[in-house]
Amino acid sequence: MLSALDLARRVAAGELTPQGVVDLCAEAINAREAEIGAFATLDLVAARSRAENLAATPLRGLPVGLKDIIDTADLPTTYGTALYAGHQPKSDAALAAMVRRAGGVIIGKTVTTELAHMQPGKTKNPHNGAHTPGGSSSGSAAGVAAGFFPIAIGTQTGGSVIRPAAYCGVAAIKPSFKLLPTVGIKCMSWSLDTPGVFAASVADVAFAMAAITGRDLAVSQGSPAPPRLALVRTHAWREASEAMQQAVEAGAGAAQAAGASVTELVLPPLFEDAFHAQATVQDYEAYRALAWEYDHHRDLLPASLQALLDKAADIPAETYDAARRTARRARNAFGGLMADLDGLITASAPGAAPKSLDTTGMPTFNRLWTLMGTPCVNVPGQVDAAGLPLGIQVIGRFGRDRLALEAGWFVEQALARTN
Amino acid sequence: MLSALDLARRVAAGELTPQGVVDLCAEAINAREAEIGAFATLDLVAARSRAENLAATPLRGLPVGLKDIIDTADLPTTYGTALYAGHQPKSDAALAAMVRRAGGVIIGKTVTTELAHMQPGKTKNPHNGAHTPGGSSSGSAAGVAAGFFPIAIGTQTGGSVIRPAAYCGVAAIKPSFKLLPTVGIKCMSWSLDTPGVFAASVADVAFAMAAITGRDLAVSQGSPAPPRLALVRTHAWREASEAMQQAVEAGAGAAQAAGASVTELVLPPLFEDAFHAQATVQDYEAYRALAWEYDHHRDLLPASLQALLDKAADIPAETYDAARRTARRARNAFGGLMADLDGLITASAPGAAPKSLDTTGMPTFNRLWTLMGTPCVNVPGQVDAAGLPLGIQVIGRFGRDRLALEAGWFVEQALARTN
Numbered sequence: 061m062l063s064a065l066d067l068a069r070r071v072a073a074g075e076l077t078p079q080g081v082v083d084l085c086a087e088a089i090n091a092r093e094a095e096i097g098a099f100a101t102l103d104l105v106a107a108r109s110r111a112e113n114l115a116a117t118p119l120r121g122l123p124v125g126l127k128d129i130i131d132t133a134d135l136p137t138t139y140g141t142a143l144y145a146g147h148q149p150k151s152d153a154a155l156a157a158m159v160r161r162a163g164g165v166i167i168g169k170t171v172t173t174e175l176a177h178m179q180p181g182k183t184k185n186p187h188n189g190a191h192t193p194g195g196s197s198s199g200s201a202a203g204v205a206a207g208f209f210p211i212a213i214g215t216q217t218g219g220s221v222i223r224p225a226a227y228c229g230v231a232a233i234k235p236s237f238k239l240l241p242t243v244g245i246k247c248m249s250w251s252l253d254t255p256g257v258f259a260a261s262v263a264d265v266a267f268a269m270a271a272i273t274g275r276d277l278a279v280s281q282g283s284p285a286p287p288r289l290a291l292v293r294t295h296a297w298r299e300a301s302e303a304m305q306q307a308v309e310a311g312a313g314a315a316q317a318a319g320a321s322v323t324e325l326v327l328p329p330l331f332e333d334a335f336h337a338q339a340t341v342q343d344y345e346a347y348r349a350l351a352w353e354y355d356h357h358r359d360l361l362p363a364s365l366q367a368l369l370d371k372a373a374d375i376p377a378e379t380y381d382a383a384r385r386t387a388r389r390a391r392n393a394f395g396g397l398m399a400d401l402d403g404l405i406t407a408s409a410p411g412a413a414p415k416s417l418d419t420t421g422m423p424t425f426n427r428l429w430t431l432m433g434t435p436c437v438n439v440p441g442q443v444d445a446a447g448l449p450l451g452i453q454v455i456g457r458f459g460r461d462r463l464a465l466e467a468g469w470f471v472e473q474a475l476a477r478t479n
Numbered sequence: 480m481l482s483a484l485d486l487a488r489r490v491a492a493g494e495l496t497p498q499g500v501v502d503l504c505a506e507a508i509n510a511r512e513a514e515i516g517a518f519a520t521l522d523l524v525a526a527r528s529r530a531e532n533l534a535a536t537p538l539r540g541l542p543v544g545l546k547d548i549i550d551t552a553d554l555p556t557t558y559g560t561a562l563y564a565g566h567q568p569k570s571d572a573a574l575a576a577m578v579r580r581a582g583g584v585i586i587g588k589t590v591t592t593e594l595a596h597m598q599p600g601k602t603k604n605p606h607n608g609a610h611t612p613g614g615s616s617s618g619s620a621a622g623v624a625a626g627f628f629p630i631a632i633g634t635q636t637g638g639s640v641i642r643p644a645a646y647c648g649v650a651a652i653k654p655s656f657k658l659l660p661t662v663g664i665k666c667m668s669w670s671l672d673t674p675g676v677f678a679a680s681v682a683d684v685a686f687a688m689a690a691i692t693g694r695d696l697a698v699s700q701g702s703p704a705p706p707r708l709a710l711v712r713t714h715a716w717r718e719a720s721e722a723m724q725q726a727v728e729a730g731a732g733a734a735q736a737a738g739a740s741v742t743e744l745v746l747p748p749l750f751e752d753a754f755h756a757q758a759t760v761q762d763y764e765a766y767r768a769l770a771w772e773y774d775h776h777r778d779l780l781p782a783s784l785q786a787l788l789d790k791a792a793d794i795p796a797e798t799y800d801a802a803r804r805t806a807r808r809a810r811n812a813f814g815g816l817m818a819d820l821d822g823l824i825t826a827s828a829p830g831a832a833p834k835s836l837d838t839t840g841m842p843t844f845n846r847l848w849t850l851m852g853t854p855c856v857n858v859p860g861q862v863d864a865a866g867l868p869l870g871i872q873v874i875g876r877f878g879r880d881r882l883a884l885e886a887g888w889f890v891e892q893a894l895a896r897t898n
Contacts, residue, residue, distance in 0.1 A: 151771040345660070349662045351580065
């Protein structure tokens with residue numbers, strides 16, 4: 061993998077040019093893209109030319125892979141579906157423009173599941189081509205894992221940032237809701253869609269987040285104070301594999317050994333209600349957000365999305381409103397639960413990437429936190445017996461993205477010391 | 480004006496066909512569109528053909544004017560700017576698709592200010608062509624006032640639904656934030672942009688809202704209980720003209736005479752802070768939402784928008800975060816203030832439409848309520864000494880759109896009885 065932080069330091073020191081970084085990416089891409097399939101669109105010549113004169117920018121001209129539901133004025137954006145084959149947006153999504161403003165070079169568009177729902181694209185897991193890379197941000201996660209680009213952007217409505225990051229063994233953040241704008245990103249659910257950032261390590265993710273947002277989010281300076289953490293199993297714990305349960309406990313143990321306080325937190329039943337509310341909110345909104353596609357081109361949608369929307373047509377407004385009230389109650393209660401905590405530790409996914417290219421895995425450990433709008437950080441660094449990555453998740457309080465990144469970084473470093 | 484409710488009843492009774500309604504609209508359009516300029520795009524032949532077989536739908540095939548920042552797959556959408564001349568979106572905005580699902584016929588796209596900011600389009604006020612129709616939803620408000628269509632959709636970020644409705648003497652609702660989706664609508668501020676609905680009277684607006692959302696929002700059955708209202712002057716009261724102050728007091732007086740309880744409410748200083756916070760949130764987000772336009776085509780933007788974005792570039796994230804916290808505190812406090820109230824009464828605008836086609840007037844009485852996300856209803860029915868409409872505003876609690884519409888309807892009927 062390419063460390064964004066390391067590359068940025070070398071560019072800043074004049075040891076490497078932004079174009080030299082594109083060349084490093086090109087080398088990895090030429091070696092493995094045919095096998096992995098992370099890109100929906102790739103134009104290395106254009107990327108190399110755009111990298112000129114960006115060495116002094118916050119992102120130092122580093123290449124960024126952009127999920128192909130994020131509009132770009134200079135690259136087609138096809139939302140992973142034949143319905144939008146060849147679609148060329150007129151303008152950049154706000155986040156694409158922010159990446160460019162920060163001095164990032166959009167090296168290509170990365171593979172998404174169809175309309176960011178469940179039907180997989182062509183991407184394979186770089187750790188084992190028989191396994192899913194996860195989704196819906198498949199190409200963004202796989203491309204960082206394969207060293208195709210040091211930074212990538214994806215989006216999460218259920219678990220589409222944290223899960224693929226976990227499966228591909230890269231770090232990622234799904235930041236607080238609305239910290240990164242969704243303007244110009246194909247919508248599935250306006251209450252849930254949340255852009256996120258992938259990179260090799262948590263410190264790399266924090267560097268990219270700081271550069272893109274202009275906020276004080278970098279964690280690479282000095283050592284953060286040991287965080288106050290709690291291990292939380294959620295109602296779905298029995299769906300986590302034994303290896304995953306051990307990985308979470310190992311993460312908590314390593315953090316504790318490194319000086320963090322680690323307690324256990326049992327979530328009240330309200331949070332199981334909120335978990336289920338996520339699906340209601342998502343499906344009710346998807347039936348409207350994708351109304352044109354469903355009403356005019358239902359047959360071109362994948363069967364899983366047809367089934368979701370067929371069913372979503374019948375969700376009464378009262379059921380949706382009740383789900384939103386449940387979400388609001390859970391968000392309010394969460395602040396109280398976290399009063400003396402910097403972060404929670406739990407699983408990022410039920411286990412390692414499933415051995416299948418027909419599924420992208422389950423968002424079991426993500427849906428609740430997307431609905432809560434809280435920052436979630438995938439901490440890589442562990443593997444199962446077959447050598448596949450196991451990601452664990454550090455969850456922070458709404459608006460405390462820096463604290464969540466620092467806690468994730470602390471756990472990542474603590475785990476590295478135990479290996 | 481064409482009453483949506485009346486037309487719908489006649490179509491339901493078989494006295495009129497949806498195509499006959501299009502013909503009524505065409506008659507008014509042919510008589511006055513050249514003078515008023517409400518349309519950015521108009522295709523009466525296509526509208527007439529689309530109206531077939533819609534008599535049994537919730538909207539009964541009624542024509543709807545759609546602000547030209549709302550994407551339509553079958554009509555160009557140019558956001559009021561030369562930058563998007565001829566722009567043809569691939570798909571419908573969610574709200575455009577919802578209008579069609581409800582059986583509405585999109586009769587044309589209505590004039591917006593440039594990118595829904597301040598630079599006026601060609602539209603004139605139907606009550607006096609030397610006066611502004613208000614903005615940014617200029618064509619939607621003017622078109623309803625001129626009888627070009629019984630229903631229109633606009634959007635409000637500062638005061639762009641309620642103010643033009645007031646200036647043009649039509650009813651409108653800016654509903655609770657997120658009740659109508661913004662997916663596929665050109666964004667200025669993702670925390671503020673709120674679609675709204677225009678029609679001849681409050682009951683017509685409620686009929687359209689009910690049909691489009693599938694929610695129980697219609698107020699036309701029976702008599703609502705007299706509402707508990709409070710007259711609120713806000714910190715900006717001295718900016719309201721004498722005629723407007725009298726109109727608000729007349730509305731409150733008429734409601735009281737009709738059986739409503741009317742008290743007075745003085746807003747705590749927090750709400751003046753929230754008023755100012757609206758501009759910070761809007762401008763910070765606009766600098767990102769319009770990043771592509773600003774970074775690549777600044778010279779094509781109107782001077783007022785250039786100036787806004789030039790300045791917005793320097794708003795620190797901390798200032799924006801503080802504004803959002805102020806908004807959250809004010810929203811929480813508002814629930815308490817409204818515990819025993821169904822609605823507030825205040826001005827919809829500082830006065831009648833200014834005599835100018837270079838400005839669309841000021842959102843002085845709207846900014847706060849857009850930030851609050853609460854339903855606002857413009858109640859028409861009064862005029863100043865020159866015969867220009869004066870609109871007053873009924874403001875409800877978040878999520879209580881039906882109560883706000885009922886209160887607005889009650890005030891409208893009470894005023895009608897005093898005339």
